[in-house]
Amino acid sequence: MIRKQLQFKQATSLLIICVFCFSLLTLNSYAQFSKKQEVTFKIGMAGYTFKDISIDKTIEMMKRINVKYLSIKDIQLPLTSTQEEITAVKKKFADAGITIYTGGVIYMKTKEAVDQAFDYGKKLGIDMLVCAPNYELLPYVEQKVKETNIRVALHNHGPDNPLYPNATDIMKHIGNMDTRMGICIDIGHTTRDGQDPCVDMKRYFKRIFDIHIKDETAAAKEGKTCEMGRGVIDLPKFVETLKALKYTGVCSLEFEKDSKDPLPGVAESIGYFNACIQCTK
């Protein structure tokens, strides 16, 4: 009698667990096809993409791909611009529904260049600069961050640049500095440097303020930017990592190919990234 009761209990427990696990599986496969899910981050463009394109054409292209955030590059809006010039450019983008949310990458080799960059940031009315100051200038940059309350996101440039090859190198230099000093992680250069963008994203998440997204032809120094989906970076996995971490910043596509005619490659990449967002958990 006891034996029968136990067998019955055992069978019931097994059944309940099976039903529970298969429900989980079903929910899991449903989740990836829920198109209109909420995502915490935004899609943007890194200005270097448009280095050979006029501002008017840039606006036209960004409207075409329906991207509303821009990290402006000094090639389009020089660091020496007056307040009037900066206000006019900002208005042009704003009129097209585009927000200049940051500027960069700004290289800083002298104290004067640091001053100029923060002054540019103030004129632009932004709260963050994407930059790559020489290592010895970091204490001065920290002083400017404290003075202005403008954050800095240091950009990693892979194995072909001795300045900040990867996020770990950045953190080695700023880990103990003001927490308004962080990283703009470039997942292409990270990959070219042999690092895993998902690992670095998780490891340094609290200090990652901005992201340059792209794909690369190889996970090596020779790797070149290519259309998203055609290269070696596991972008679906990267998007899932962003979702899991609830990243709330911008992912800006830096398309370093076809600079005279970037729109087709940019559009293909944005389409690819949109589907990664819609298809992943």
Added chain:
Amino acid sequence: MIRKQLQFKQATSLLIICVFCFSLLTLNSYAQFSKKQEVTFKIGMAGYTFKDISIDKTIEMMKRINVKYLSIKDIQLPLTSTQEEITAVKKKFADAGITIYTGGVIYMKTKEAVDQAFDYGKKLGIDMLVCAPNYELLPYVEQKVKETNIRVALHNHGPDNPLYPNATDIMKHIGNMDTRMGICIDIGHTTRDGQDPCVDMKRYFKRIFDIHIKDETAAAKEGKTCEMGRGVIDLPKFVETLKALKYTGVCSLEFEKDSKDPLPGVAESIGYFNACIQCTK
């Protein structure tokens, strides 16, 4: 003693089932990120996309988006073309690595038009025509299929066209005819007609020879083609359906927007579709 043995057995069974189910969950979430998975179908372009574009420009655009299959439209290569003209155009595409795998959509309102279309197919050396013959011509089309062994894929055109509004209407007319007569399912018009492309795909799979892919702004007559991912069609789910069915044909993007400058929208759509393939199970 018996009771203890049973409890131990019960606990072991539960543990094994839990491990098994969690392994399944892990495998499931891994599967969607396996970038280089094998897919049985190909990506192509439907020629109507290039209705205002020259053949040379079409080739240039297709190379740019890395698409190698074309369903040529009579606007670019008229049905009245000679064998020499057809061979020359075919060679131009072949030299660029592009295969003309079918022609269409070809409308047929008379027996002569049916003859002309099959003659065109023979000259092109293709084994399938995408077409929309008047209903009363279907027996004659069947006769030509038997004579030539060229298959026909009838194209549905949604609620604004009395000829073949959806796949069900096509099957109502050809269900009992030669099995070399089938469907080119247009998922945009299917959606505009209030049908679910995934349901029709499963229901008529054996007779679906070709697919026109796109996205639509609305699941209604007023719906217009838009960039994939921006509209109402659940493309990730459709791609998963194709994978489950092991569809081996071509999915040809028919981008009926910006016909004077289709490349950006086409590129965004192809990027989106590529990610759907890479992200789904």
